[in-house]
Amino acid sequence: MKGRRLFTYSGGSVISNSEFIWMGMPNTIMKMFNKSIVFGLVGITVTDRYAGVCPIRGSSMSPTFNPSLESFTDDYVFLEKFCLDKYKFSHGDVVIFSDPTNYKERCVKRIVAMEGDYVSNVNGAVKVPEGHCWVEGDNSAFSSDSRTYGPIPLGLIRGRVTHVIWPPQRMKKVDRRIPQEGFAF
Amino acid sequence: MSLFQLWAFIVKEALDKSFLVAKFFCAVHVTDTYLCSTALVHGPSMLPTFNLTNEIVLLERISTQNGKAGPGDVVVLRSPENPRKFVTKRIIGTEGDNITYIVDPKNSDRTETIIVPKGHVWVQGDNIYNSYDSRNFGPVPYGLLQGKVFWRIWPAGVFGSIGRRPETVDPALKVVEQSNPS
Numbered sequence: 306m307k308g309r310r311l312f313t314y315s316g317g318s319v320i321s322n323s324e325f326i327w328m329g330m331p332n333t334i335m336k337m338f339n340k341s342i343v344f345g346l347v348g349i350t351v352t353d354r355y356a357g358v359c360p361i362r363g364s365s366m367s368p369t370f371n372p373s374l375e376s377f378t379d380d381y382v383f384l385e386k387f388c389l390d391k392y393k394f395s396h397g398d399v400v401i402f403s404d405p406t407n408y409k410e411r412c413v414k415r416i417v418a419m420e421g422d423y424v425s426n427v428n429g430a431v432k433v434p435e436g437h438c439w440v441e442g443d444n445s446a447f448s449s450d451s452r453t454y455g456p457i458p459l460g461l462i463r464g465r466v467t468h469v470i471w472p473p474q475r476m477k478k479v480d481r482r483i484p485q486e487g488f489a490f
Numbered sequence: 491m492s493l494f495q496l497w498a499f500i501v502k503e504a505l506d507k508s509f510l511v512a513k514f515f516c517a518v519h520v521t522d523t524y525l526c527s528t529a530l531v532h533g534p535s536m537l538p539t540f541n542l543t544n545e546i547v548l549l550e551r552i553s554t555q556n557g558k559a560g561p562g563d564v565v566v567l568r569s570p571e572n573p574r575k576f577v578t579k580r581i582i583g584t585e586g587d588n589i590t591y592i593v594d595p596k597n598s599d600r601t602e603t604i605i606v607p608k609g610h611v612w613v614q615g616d617n618i619y620n621s622y623d624s625r626n627f628g629p630v631p632y633g634l635l636q637g638k639v640f641w642r643i644w645p646a647g648v649f650g651s652i653g654r655r656p657e658t659v660d661p662a663l664k665v666v667e668q669s670n671p672s
Contacts, residue, residue, distance in 0.1 A: 343513055343516075346513065346516040346517050346520050347512070347513070347516045349516070349519075349520050350515070350516040350519045350520060353519065353523060354519070391574070392573045392574055402633075403631070403633030404609070404633075405609055405610070405631040405633065406607075406608050406609040407608070407609050408557070408609060408631065408632040408633035409557070434571070435571045435572070436569065436570055436571035436572050436573060437570070457631070458568070458570040458571075458573065458630075458631065458634060459573040460568035460569070460570065460573035460633075460634045461631060461633045461634060462573075
């Protein structure tokens with residue numbers, strides 16, 4: 306068991322000035338620093354590759370997330386990143402992706418149509434190109450989504466939402482669901 | 491030492507070593523994703539900057555994460571048509587730029603002009619005669635950029651930095667492509 310040997314030196318040997326300064330720094334601070342760096346690295350790796358937690362802002366996905374404006378806190382969701390291995394997504398998945406109009410922002414929407422499907426938009430039927438998907442928010446009136454900026458490349462997706470984990474009374478699994486109005490045909 | 495003590499010692503050693511390996515793996519992942527990574531480049535679309543044969547390059551991730559990758563930079567990006575494929579192209583213009591490009595240089599001189607939308611970049615290969623790029627799949631959202639290529643490390647003969655302007659394409663390259671059945 307290592308004791309806190311701060312101001313002693315072994316045997317009768319003479320120590321230099323620099324050694325004395327180093328022995329003055331407590332061992333515990335170095336250990337804490339070390340542990341926090343390791344914790345940070347492991348945390349970043351797990352969040353990037355496997356799963357993470359993320360708050361939802363805005364009401365574009367009401368009532369699935371943030372159903373009312375008066376709730377005390379935003380919904381927090383659990384997202385998984387295993388889907389980024391093969392990029393296999395299906396209709397109805399709720400995904401988080403980089404906003405195509407501003408790469409620094411993230412958006413959360415539901416995939417309504419995949420590549421090859423036809424979507425009826427205000428300008429007529431649009432075919433979703435290869436490697437893209439059509440996303441829409443559950444709250445159509447307040448959502449800026451593929452109806453505004455077109456289909457998004459699958460490469461922008463950063464994770465798939467599986468559960469709501471906060472607040473406790475709204476904890477639930479997020480299901481794959483096609484909106485009743487059924488756009489894809 | 492009793493059998494139990496020996497067994498406990500072995501298990502503890504194994505756990506320590508595996509934690510060390512896990513920590514090393516996390517450090518490698520963080521460096522690879524946020525600092526600097528490597529990529530294999532092949533194909534004719536970036537001649538003469540990159541050769542037909544495989545080349546290994548270093549790419550740095552800091553420019554693309556901070557929005558500093560601009561026209562003239564060679565970048566690696568996820569293909570908009572297949573998210574599991576990475577392509578290497580040069581950025582020609584960013585959002586708001588007016589781009590005039592030759593649609594199909596092998597067959598005609600027809601040009602088109604486009605304004606790059608917000609949040610997107612226009613990428614083209616240096617070898618416009620044989621490159622599948624923004625002229626085919628349109629402007630690319632900035633979020634697809636993976637990193638900026640800044641150094642070549644293999645083969646040893648081409649070790650060195652990448653220029654910001656495409657080296658002039660020799661019209662004779664058109665002949666090389668036709669005689670190469672690929």
